[in-house]
Amino acid sequence: MRPRATPALAADPRFQEIPRERVSDRVAQELLRLIATGELAPGERLPGERQLAEMMSVSRVSVRAALQQLKARGVVRAVQGGGTRVVAAVDELESSLATLVRVNPSNLRDLMELRASLEVWAARRAAERADDARKAEIARRLAVMRDPDRPSRHKAEDDLNFHLAIAKASGSAVYLHLMSVLSDILEDMFSYHRYALYVRPEDDRLFLEDHARIAEAIASGDGGQAAEAMATHLEHVKARYREEDMARDPALAASRA
Numbered sequence: 001m002r003p004r005a006t007p008a009l010a011a012d013p014r015f016q017e018i019p020r021e022r023v024s025d026r027v028a029q030e031l032l033r034l035i036a037t038g039e040l041a042p043g044e045r046l047p048g049e050r051q052l053a054e055m056m057s058v059s060r061v062s063v064r065a066a067l068q069q070l071k072a073r074g075v076v077r078a079v080q081g082g083g084t085r086v087v088a089a090v091d092e093l094e095s096s097l098a099t100l101v102r103v104n105p106s107n108l109r110d111l112m113e114l115r116a117s118l119e120v121w122a123a124r125r126a127a128e129r130a131d132d133a134r135k136a137e138i139a140r141r142l143a144v145m146r147d148p149d150r151p152s153r154h155k156a157e158d159d160l161n162f163h164l165a166i167a168k169a170s171g172s173a174v175y176l177h178l179m180s181v182l183s184d185i186l187e188d189m190f191s192y193h194r195y196a197l198y199v200r201p202e203d204d205r206l207f208l209e210d211h212a213r214i215a216e217a218i219a220s221g222d223g224g225q226a227a228e229a230m231a232t233h234l235e236h237v238k239a240r241y242r243e244e245d246m247a248r249d250p251a252l253a254a255s256r257a
């Protein structure tokens with residue numbers, strides 16, 4: 001006796017066919033994961049297509065398709081001369097911040113106050129969570145700042161790179177993207193600090209001593225000491241802002257005497 005044929009099941013709209021995932025989709029998801037965890041930071045340049053394909057054991061076609069997906073989503077963008085860079089889609093916000101600061105310089109002081117709170121947190125977290133590679137990067141950035149043969153035109157750039165190394169060491173993708181939002185205006189701020197507020201040789205010595213204490217505390221893994229060292233450094237900067245304000249406004253200086 002032949003077995004009865006199983007009747008066809010009626011279609012149920014709650015259950016959908018699961019599509020086979022393309023390799024390019026998995027590559028895109030992995031790159032997104034690295035960006036979300038901060039392993040790939042805003043502004044960081046990705047390896048070339050061939051290198052990515054070799055490291056991820058996929059074809060260059062899959063890598064290229066994955067990068068096209070991420071470009072369409074505004075997560076990465078092509079850079080002049082070839083290659084791809086991680087970005088945060090915050091150009092409009094950054095532009096408005098830059099305008100606020102440039103129209104009214106007092107807004108730079110507000111930004112400095114906010115930055116102080118954020119960077120103290122980042123220094124503590126970097127000390128508590130950074131691996132040896134991230135700590136070595138902070139030490140390398142400090143060594144560049146200390147190089148007596150380093151041209152003075154790089155002072156602001158080197159200072160910003162030191163603080164960005166701490167941001168990466170914090171392991172917080174959220175904090176890294178906040179730094180990305182502020183990237184251009186931070187360049188202006190660091191230039192102002194290094195070429196207007198700190199102009200004397202003794203200023204440079206104080207600046208380097210502050211940064212050395214921060215780096216040493218992070219290297220030792222002491223979160224409390226790292227937070228304190230960063231707070232002290234940023235308090236020095238804020239004090240210099242106050243000095244400048246009083247120099248410009250004698251009435252303010254008299255009120256604080």
